Amino acid sequence: MxxxxxxxxxxxxYFGDVHVLKDIxxxxxxxxxxxxLGPSGxxxxxxxxxxxGLESVHSGDILxxxxxxxxxxxxxxxxxxxxxxxALFPHLNVYDNIAYxxxxxxSMKEAELKERVRDVLDLVQMLGYEKRMPHQLSGGQRQxxxxxxxxxxxxxxxxxxxxxxxxxxxxRKHMQTELAHLQKKxxxxxxxxxxxxxxALNMSDRIVVIDQGKVQQLGSPxxxxxxxxxxxxxxxxxxxNIMQVEVLETKETHSKVKLGDNIVSIRNPKQHRLESGQAxxxxxxxxxxxxSCDETPNALKAEVLSIHYAGSQIRxxxxxxxxxxxxxxxxxxxxxxxxxxxxxxxxxxHGAILLPLEDSGVEREV
Amino acid sequence: xxxxxxxxxxxxxxxxxxxLVGIPLVFVFVLSFLxxxxxxxxxxxxxxxxxxRVVDPIYLRVxxxxxxLALLTALVxxxxxxxxxYITANLEPKKRAFSIGLIMLPFWISSLLRxxxxxxxxxxxxxxxxxxxxxxxIDRPVPMMYKFSTTLIGxxxxxxxxxxxxxxxxxxxxxxxxxxxxxDLGASKRQTFFNITLPLTxxxxxxxxxxxxxxxxxxxxxxxxxxxxxxxxxxxxxxxxVTRGRNRPLAAAFSIAMIIVALLVISLYSKVAKxxxxxxxx
Amino acid sequence: MRLKARKFDTFYLSLFFVALYLxxxxxxxxxxxxxxxxxxxxxxxxxxxxxxxxxRVIVEAFKVSMEVALITSVLSAILGTASAVISMWxxxxxxxxxxxMMILPLLIPEVALGxxxxxxxxxxxxxxxxxxxxxxxxxxxxPYVYIMxxxxxxxxxxxxxxxxRDLGAxxxxxxxxxxxxxxxxxxxxASLLALxxxxxxxxxxxxxxxxxxxxxxxxxxxxxxxxxxxxxxALCTLILVGMFIVVGLSQLFNKKQHKEDL
Numbered sequence: 069m070x071x072x073x074x075x076x077x078x079x080x081x082y083f084g085d086v087h088v089l090k091d092i093x094x095x096x097x098x099x100x101x102x103x104x105l106g107p108s109g110x111x112x113x114x115x116x117x118x119x120x121g122l123e124s125v126h127s128g129d130i131l132x133x134x135x136x137x138x139x140x141x142x143x144x145x146x147x148x149x150x151x152x153x154x155a156l157f158p159h160l161n162v163y164d165n166i167a168y169x170x171x172x173x174x175s176m177k178e179a180e181l182k183e184r185v186r187d188v189l190d191l192v193q194m195l196g197y198e199k200r201m202p203h204q205l206s207g208g209q210r211q212x213x214x215x216x217x218x219x220x221x222x223x224x225x226x227x228x229x230x231x232x233x234x235x236x237x238x239x240r241k242h243m244q245t246e247l248a249h250l251q252k253k254x255x256x257x258x259x260x261x262x263x264x265x266x267x268a269l270n271m272s273d274r275i276v277v278i279d280q281g282k283v284q285q286l287g288s289p290x291x292x293x294x295x296x297x298x299x300x301x302x303x304x305x306x307x308x309n310i311m312q313v314e315v316l317e318t319k320e321t322h323s324k325v326k327l328g329d330n331i332v333s334i335r336n337p338k339q340h341r342l343e344s345g346q347a348x349x350x351x352x353x354x355x356x357x358x359x360s361c362d363e364t365p366n367a368l369k370a371e372v373l374s375i376h377y378a379g380s381q382i383r384x385x386x387x388x389x390x391x392x393x394x395x396x397x398x399x400x401x402x403x404x405x406x407x408x409x410x411x412x413x414x415x416x417x418h419g420a421i422l423l424p425l426e427d428s429g430v431e432r433e434v
Numbered sequence: 435x436x437x438x439x440x441x442x443x444x445x446x447x448x449x450x451x452x453x454l455v456g457i458p459l460v461f462v463f464v465l466s467f468l469x470x471x472x473x474x475x476x477x478x479x480x481x482x483x484x485x486x487r488v489v490d491p492i493y494l495r496v497x498x499x500x501x502x503l504a505l506l507t508a509l510v511x512x513x514x515x516x517x518x519x520y521i522t523a524n525l526e527p528k529k530r531a532f533s534i535g536l537i538m539l540p541f542w543i544s545s546l547l548r549x550x551x552x553x554x555x556x557x558x559x560x561x562x563x564x565x566x567x568x569x570x571x572i573d574r575p576v577p578m579m580y581k582f583s584t585t586l587i588g589x590x591x592x593x594x595x596x597x598x599x600x601x602x603x604x605x606x607x608x609x610x611x612x613x614x615x616x617x618d619l620g621a622s623k624r625q626t627f628f629n630i631t632l633p634l635t636x637x638x639x640x641x642x643x644x645x646x647x648x649x650x651x652x653x654x655x656x657x658x659x660x661x662x663x664x665x666x667x668x669x670x671x672x673x674x675x676v677t678r679g680r681n682r683p684l685a686a687a688f689s690i691a692m693i694i695v696a697l698l699v700i701s702l703y704s705k706v707a708k709x710x711x712x713x714x715x716x
Numbered sequence: 717m718r719l720k721a722r723k724f725d726t727f728y729l730s731l732f733f734v735a736l737y738l739x740x741x742x743x744x745x746x747x748x749x750x751x752x753x754x755x756x757x758x759x760x761x762x763x764x765x766x767x768x769x770x771x772r773v774i775v776e777a778f779k780v781s782m783e784v785a786l787i788t789s790v791l792s793a794i795l796g797t798a799s800a801v802i803s804m805w806x807x808x809x810x811x812x813x814x815x816x817m818m819i820l821p822l823l824i825p826e827v828a829l830g831x832x833x834x835x836x837x838x839x840x841x842x843x844x845x846x847x848x849x850x851x852x853x854x855x856x857x858x859p860y861v862y863i864m865x866x867x868x869x870x871x872x873x874x875x876x877x878x879x880x881r882d883l884g885a886x887x888x889x890x891x892x893x894x895x896x897x898x899x900x901x902x903x904x905x906a907s908l909l910a911l912x913x914x915x916x917x918x919x920x921x922x923x924x925x926x927x928x929x930x931x932x933x934x935x936x937x938x939x940x941x942x943x944x945x946x947x948x949x950a951l952c953t954l955i956l957v958g959m960f961i962v963v964g965l966s967q968l969f970n971k972k973q974h975k976e977d978l
Binding site for chain 1: 873875876878879880881882883884885886889893894897898
């Protein structure tokens with residue numbers, strides 16, 4: 069059987085006494101767009117740098133196409149990085165920047181090189197900019213050149229370290245689409261680091277959620293979004309209302325839980341088993357909830373505390389059994405309620421999930 | 435192993451400077467304890483005589499003269515240089531660059547030429563006397579050369595750019611919003627200067643002081659040309675003992691004394707400007 | 717009130733610059749005075765300049781100074797740059813050791829350093845002349861190159877070097893293709909400064925000169941001791957002009973560097 073393109077096996081890394089990567093293991097397949105997602109300081113960039121060879125690992129192994137690259141210097145690894153600030157050589161023009169890799173490796177004749185530079189410039193839609201110096205380019209253009217400079221080496225994996233972080237919001241959205249498109253077009257495997265969940269959900273084939281040096285969850289964007297496996301992922305991805313409930317009865321797919329005098333049926337987590345009588349965490353996406361004026365089955369009784377109209381969306385603060393929750397609705401509400409009214413909150417089934425109660429973590433800031 | 439391999443490249447550099455600075459200093463130190471015969475030849479015989487002579491009243495006077503000169507030079511350059519640095523730092527960009535250029539340019543002008551300029555200006559037949567005579571303020575030349583103050587003018591003139599650059603760097607680093615906050619809280623310009631600006635530029639002042647004081651101890655050509663040997667300074671003394679007196683052990687003892695003074699000033703500097711460890715030469 | 721303060725500022729600054737440049741301008745002016753005394757202006761002349769070129773001793777001293785300064789500045793450029801670049805890779809402790817060693821020669825009063833070197837070279841029985849002059853001058857020139865190059869290196873984004881590694885460059889290739897091109901303007905400026913400092917040094921050169929190899933400043937110093945003569949004015953003026961050409965060159969390189977910075 070063909071080995072995976074990249075195989076990370078129990079990677080551990082320390083900075084002094086700080087354990088920054090803890091037993092990280094996962095594989096990356098040929099041609100996929102994989103995102104390392106996590107808050108700043110979680111270790112995602114360090115992991116990327118370990119793959120690039122810019123940091124060494126203390127234990128564990130990194131296999132590229134089945135053979136270890138652990139002791140191999142970054143200049144000998146067939147992976148390339150797009151740095152957060154692009155790191156274009158300020159004294160070289162666009163052409164020489166892109167030609168840098170092949171030239172230091174003496175891997176191409178000048179004529180072939182010229183052809184290849186043309187190709188990658190075409191790929192990033194920057195033909196005609198060969199003679200420009202980096203300081204004459206805009207942020208987005210530098211970004212494209214940095215990508216072209218990496219792609220010309222035909223790396224087995226392209227590592228991107230928050231490449232859109234320095235761009236303004238509008239350009240960032242545009243570049244997201246373009247990057248995803250570029251990845252599909254070239255078929256190059258992308259490993260992309262970001263702290264921006266929206267970026268991760270939009271572009272990736274798979275997402276690795278990392279926190280405190282540990283892999284928290286690995287899965288498709290849809291899976292991560294709908295089926296978080298722990299409280300960290302639940303609170304980090306999407307905006308959810310988190311409530312503590314008591315499990316009354318658990319069945320194959322759903323469980324009956326009690327919140328104050330409300331008894332509702334909620335989806336079970338995929339990877340955990342809940343026991344009757346236990347306390348559990350209920351998490352519901354704010355934008356998957358809806359307010360109804362009429363009594364509805366499988367709903368939470370709530371009191372309206374405030375209503376904010378913000379453009380296309382309506383944001384409501386409600387009180388459910390002494391607990392504040394937020395509901396975000398995009399369409400006009402079914403019921404014209406006012407502050408102080410008693411209403412019923414319902415939700416789409418896949419927007420809500422139960423999790424076993426975690427000992428630590430509940431009060432953790434996100 | 436990896437770090438060892440990297441560090442080994444640095445060894446030649448350390449050896450090179452160590453050889454050219456460290457060993458000579460050891461030599462001077464050893465020599466300062468040796469005697470000489472009547473012909474001026476050095477004999478390997480331990481003695482403290484050279485150091486006894488350093489504190490001998492005649493030589494002590496030379497020592498104190500030098501300290502006084504260095505101290506006054508530092509003070510004069512501070513008083514003259516601080517406003518220059520302060521005003522320059524607050525100029526609009528174009529004028530500022532011009533002013534900095536004018537302050538730095540003397541670094542490139544021969545120091546002998548700059549000393550010589552004062553000889554031409556201050557001499558009995560010099561420009562200043564000529565002008566004063568011509569407009570009738572005086573009827574005979576006023577002697578201005580060959581005094582302690584002439585040497586002071588020379589050393590201060592020579593070293594004032596160092597003071598200005600050091601202070602300028604620290605005024606420039608000053609956060610403007612602190613001054614605005616001070617005005618906003620009701621302080622006058624004067625109060626702001628003494629309460630905010632001055633304390634925050636102390637590292638610059640200390641740096642400038644060090645950069646001026648140490649060379650001022652040994653600029654023998656300035657005191658030779660402008661002071662004319664009327665007041666003897668450490669630099670002249672060492673120089674004469676080496677070039678003419680042929681008493682190298684004594685010169686060595688004075689050099690050691692001079693180095694000790696310099697080191698004291700530097701350690702004082704590093705106490706005052708703790709956060710600015712590398713600041714002295716940058 | 718404000719305007720008055722600003723007027724005072726301008727006045728003070730102008731006064732300072734007049735005082736700073738008056739001695740220099742006087743030297744230049746009187747190099748063209750026909751009378752050998754500064755007591756009177758008797759007309760414009762180039763005679764003193766002509767006399768210079770006929771003075772064998774001066775021409776010889778000038779040659780010595782130029783040779784020493786050129787060798788010193790090249791040597792300092794190489795050693796200073798190498799030290800700064802090597803400092804990027806060594807451990808922090810080694811780095812501060814290098815830094816301390818570099819600053820050391822600048823902290824010792826020049827007279828003391830001169831005496832120390834005199835005694836040392838004497839003990840080694842080195843012939844006083846070009847060799848001792850270059851060695852001693854490089855001692856205060858290398859640190860300046862080191863400091864200036866290091867300041868420039870600090871400005872270089874670490875990720876630019878990592879990116880060169882990442883694209884396949886070896887350490888040596890990184891130094892050659894990225895680091896050196898980025899610091900070359902600083903190296904040139906610094907070695908021009910080294911050139912100027914070597915050409916200007918009086919104190920150390922006094923002790924390092926050999927019986928037949930006197931540097932120009934040492935010779936000028938002995939001329940000045942005798943008193944004011946327009947020949948010295950002319951000589952100083954020429955040196956000044958030469959130095960300004962050097963400054964002009966270094967400014968040119970500085971400008972280029974600033975243009976390339978991102």
